[in-house]
Amino acid sequence: MSPLGNPRMLDFDRPEPVIMAGPCAVEDEDQITEAAELAARHGAQVLRGGAFKPRTSPYSFQGLGEPGLRLLRRAADRYHLLAVTEVLDPAQVEQVSRYADILQVGARSMQNFPLLRALGRSDRPVLLKRGLAATLDEWLMAAEHIRVAGNERIILCERGVRTFLDHTRFTLDVGAIPALKERTDAPIIVDPSHAAGKRNLVAPLALAGLAAGADGLLVEIHPRPEAALSDGAQALDADGFASLMAAVRTLCRNSAPGHSAPTASPCAVSRT
Numbered sequence: 461m462s463p464l465g466n467p468r469m470l471d472f473d474r475p476e477p478v479i480m481a482g483p484c485a486v487e488d489e490d491q492i493t494e495a496a497e498l499a500a501r502h503g504a505q506v507l508r509g510g511a512f513k514p515r516t517s518p519y520s521f522q523g524l525g526e527p528g529l530r531l532l533r534r535a536a537d538r539y540h541l542l543a544v545t546e547v548l549d550p551a552q553v554e555q556v557s558r559y560a561d562i563l564q565v566g567a568r569s570m571q572n573f574p575l576l577r578a579l580g581r582s583d584r585p586v587l588l589k590r591g592l593a594a595t596l597d598e599w600l601m602a603a604e605h606i607r608v609a610g611n612e613r614i615i616l617c618e619r620g621v622r623t624f625l626d627h628t629r630f631t632l633d634v635g636a637i638p639a640l641k642e643r644t645d646a647p648i649i650v651d652p653s654h655a656a657g658k659r660n661l662v663a664p665l666a667l668a669g670l671a672a673g674a675d676g677l678l679v680e681i682h683p684r685p686e687a688a689l690s691d692g693a694q695a696l697d698a699d700g701f702a703s704l705m706a707a708v709r710t711l712c713r714n715s716a717p718g719h720s721a722p723t724a725s726p727c728a729v730s731r732t
């Protein structure tokens with residue numbers, strides 16, 4: 461049993477944050493299985509891992525495709541976790557839904573309207589990442605495209621925006637969290653990994669996000685970050701993830717973070 465709750469439930473009505481953790485990309489069976497073990501051991505509810513990767517360079521690792529989805533599902537099942545992975549194309553929604561419990565829209569796809577509409581016809585919760593330079597209005601309108609097409613199960617994910625600053629990969633917009641809380645009942649999670657770009661900055665950003673009222677985290681972890689095929693510099697290793705999760709528990713115990721669970725969240729998922 462997870463120290464933060466039932467690991468097979470995605471339930472934003474609990475007072476504790478929902479933790480989604482795993483590698484940037486599914487690389488092979490050992491890597492995703494070890495990442496799943498690590499995620500489960502420290503209390504995550506959801507295993508992440510990309511099989512279809514939106515890479516800036518066409519020469520970078522693009523993901524394993526369907527074999528990656530299969531490995532993600534198997535590792536998640538083995539450790540009683542739910543699975544989240546990215547969908548890049550409307551034509552992939554059905555295929556990815558056969559393996560994943562939550563469908564991720566990456567930052568680069570936030571305004572891919574055919575994709576949003578296809579996800580609106582899905583019965584899976586959609587994790588909608590903020591676009592690289594999207595305003596809150598643009599982000600909420602992207603969510604609205606999913607909602608009006610029929611799917612109200614939307615989780616918003618703040619993952620940093622492009623600014624003039626270069627000490628982090630992107631600038632985590634902590635202020636977006638309380639601002640969104642005034643405008644939507646959708647759960648809001650924070651991805652500190654893509655904002656930080658470097659592992660030493662991941663935990664402070666994660667804790668800042670939770671303190672500002674985020675309902676959960678999406679964190680990149682890897683059993684051997686130095687060997688990662690993508691985003692190794694921002695991946696937490698076993699010790700880094702253990703200490704982040706200890707800090708998350710301390711924060712939840714000792715303070716009353718702004719975390720306010722949405723009432724009757726339509727995003728709840730359970731898998732037996």
Ligand code: PEP
Binds near residue numbers: 546566568619654
């Ligand atoms: C990811 O989470 O795998 C990812 C590609 O992130 P983003 O879309 O936020 O860049």
Ligand code: MN
Binds near residue numbers: 691
């Ligand atoms: Mn990544």
